[in-house]
Amino acid sequence: MRPGIHPFSRPVVFRDRASGFHLLTRSTVDTRQTVEWEDGITYPVVDVEISSASHPFYTGNTRVVDTAGRVQCFERRYGRTTPARH
Template identity: 75%
Template structure:
């Protein structure tokens, strides 16, 4: 078997910013941020937007989406156009 062709797998902490939870698992992701975990050891840290702790499918809840802000941002970026002719 060829050596040095696979990425290094190590323990990494993933923190869900929406739910405020974190979990320790193995990953090959590379990050410069670190955090001290519950066992007192220092682990690489990856912040994620959504995990099973905050995703509506797993929580059974709904998530408020700022659609008005998205529309306004789109109109600012691309300008408001008049009615289409056709």
């Protein structure tokens, strides 16, 4: 491997904001936020919206999706392509 072309890898905590799940792993992501881990050492932290601890596929919990709201948002953004059927 060529020297000097690979990103710097370091321990980073990924924190799931939905469930409060924390995971300490190595990553190349750059962040300025830090958190103190269970071992008393301060690590950089990355907040994620969803992980395996809160994803419906892995947890078995279903989430109600507002499909009507999504359709209206799409039509507002891109316009209606066909007339509405009534």
